[in-house]
Amino acid sequence: MMDFTPHIVAFCCENSAYRAVDIAGAKQEGYPSNIQLCRLPCSGKLEINHILRAFEEGADGVFVFACHPDSCKFLKGNVRASKRIEHTASLLEKIGLEKERLRFFHLSELEWAAFLEAVRQGNESIKSLGPSPIKVR
Amino acid sequence: MIVAEQKEISEIINMVGDHNNILVVGCDTCVTVCLAGGAKEAAILSSALRLAYRVKGKEITVEATTIERQCEIEFVDALEPILKRKDLVISMGCGIGVQTIAERFPQLLVVPALNTKFLGLPEKQGVWVERCQACGQCVLDKTGGICPISRCSKSLLNGPCGGSQNGKCEISKDTDCGWHLIYERLKTLGRLESLEEIMPVKNWSTSRDGGPRKVIREDMCL
Numbered sequence: 001m002m003d004f005t006p007h008i009v010a011f012c013c014e015n016s017a018y019r020a021v022d023i024a025g026a027k028q029e030g031y032p033s034n035i036q037l038c039r040l041p042c043s044g045k046l047e048i049n050h051i052l053r054a055f056e057e058g059a060d061g062v063f064v065f066a067c068h069p070d071s072c073k074f075l076k077g078n079v080r081a082s083k084r085i086e087h088t089a090s091l092l093e094k095i096g097l098e099k100e101r102l103r104f105f106h107l108s109e110l111e112w113a114a115f116l117e118a119v120r121q122g123n124e125s126i127k128s129l130g131p132s133p134i135k136v137r
Numbered sequence: 138m139i140v141a142e143q144k145e146i147s148e149i150i151n152m153v154g155d156h157n158n159i160l161v162v163g164c165d166t167c168v169t170v171c172l173a174g175g176a177k178e179a180a181i182l183s184s185a186l187r188l189a190y191r192v193k194g195k196e197i198t199v200e201a202t203t204i205e206r207q208c209e210i211e212f213v214d215a216l217e218p219i220l221k222r223k224d225l226v227i228s229m230g231c232g233i234g235v236q237t238i239a240e241r242f243p244q245l246l247v248v249p250a251l252n253t254k255f256l257g258l259p260e261k262q263g264v265w266v267e268r269c270q271a272c273g274q275c276v277l278d279k280t281g282g283i284c285p286i287s288r289c290s291k292s293l294l295n296g297p298c299g300g301s302q303n304g305k306c307e308i309s310k311d312t313d314c315g316w317h318l319i320y321e322r323l324k325t326l327g328r329l330e331s332l333e334e335i336m337p338v339k340n341w342s343t344s345r346d347g348g349p350r351k352v353i354r355e356d357m358c359l
Binding site for chain 1: 177192193
């Protein structure tokens with residue numbers, strides 16, 4: 001396995017994962033410093049272009065954290081995000097990037113431990129894929 | 138509106154080939170509404186192309202812009218200052234948009250990113266359906282506002298064929314029989330007697346059978 005520190009962009013719904021991160025912080029449970037958080041008003045706000053842009057800017061992996069099914073404050077934002085992720089993963093594969101670099105998680109605001117675990121596991125899986133073939137700098 | 142859908146990215150990459158200074162042009166009209174070629178889709182395609190070439194170890198310049206309407210020369214004119222440095226234009230307009238840009242800038246190679254599908258409407262979010270084939274001789278007054286040319290799989294003019302079963306067409310259980318719809322609509326309108334009028338053999342020369350079509354309004358010509 002290649003030894004490198006991946007750059008991971010994590011898009012987090014502010015109604016769940018972003019609060020979970022806050023709780024983790026209050027408990028002084030750190031998360032890996034190579035995870036760059038990006039706060040969203042809802043996962044449904046995430047556009048395909050945001051994900052592609054993250055890869056263009058040199059991300060080795062992109063994680064998207066949405067609320068659990070049926071728990072979206074805006075009713076269907078997480079469903080829409082899930083469909084967009086599926087579509088984007090298929091697009092990534094067609095242009096030669098491993099679709100496993102894009103990961104989608106459901107989380108509630110209280111699941112700070114699950115967030116840390118998802119980030120830890122995700123970090124390992126991106127490490128095993130190696131650096132993204134796209135590096136701008 | 139004109140309904141289109143994006144070609145497979147692999148097909149677009151093949152069209153790009155060795156070109157390395159590319160402009161992706163979206164259109165703010167029909168293809169924005171059918172989510173195929175508006176500003177958002179132009180940004181996604183240009184980003185995807187840059188990524189696809191970087192994966193192969195090659196840097197290409199792909200910019201995206203969107204104009205109000207690709208099907209009118211006046212709007213296409215706005216591209217002139219941006220196009221000077223480009224060696225390929227990828228149009229995300231319908232087939233008309235591609236041809237308008239190509240006619241306006243004949244020295245440039247213009248390729249389509251979309252497959253133009255039909256004239257239709259959004260039935261619900263993410264679903265578009267055909268409603269008109271631009272046959273050039275409208276009969277909607279006789280059929281309760283439902284087009285037998287586009288809604289009947291055989292474009293029949295005087296009632297359904299034997300393949301109509303329980304309101305569905307024989308080509309698919311998901312396709313309504315156009316003539317069943319017409320019958321039900323005329324029944325609702327209390328105008329079933331209009332079905333007794335035999336429609337004569339259609340003159341298809343006003344449609345595609347007559348070759349490329351043209352409309353001239355002498356009173357509007359300058």
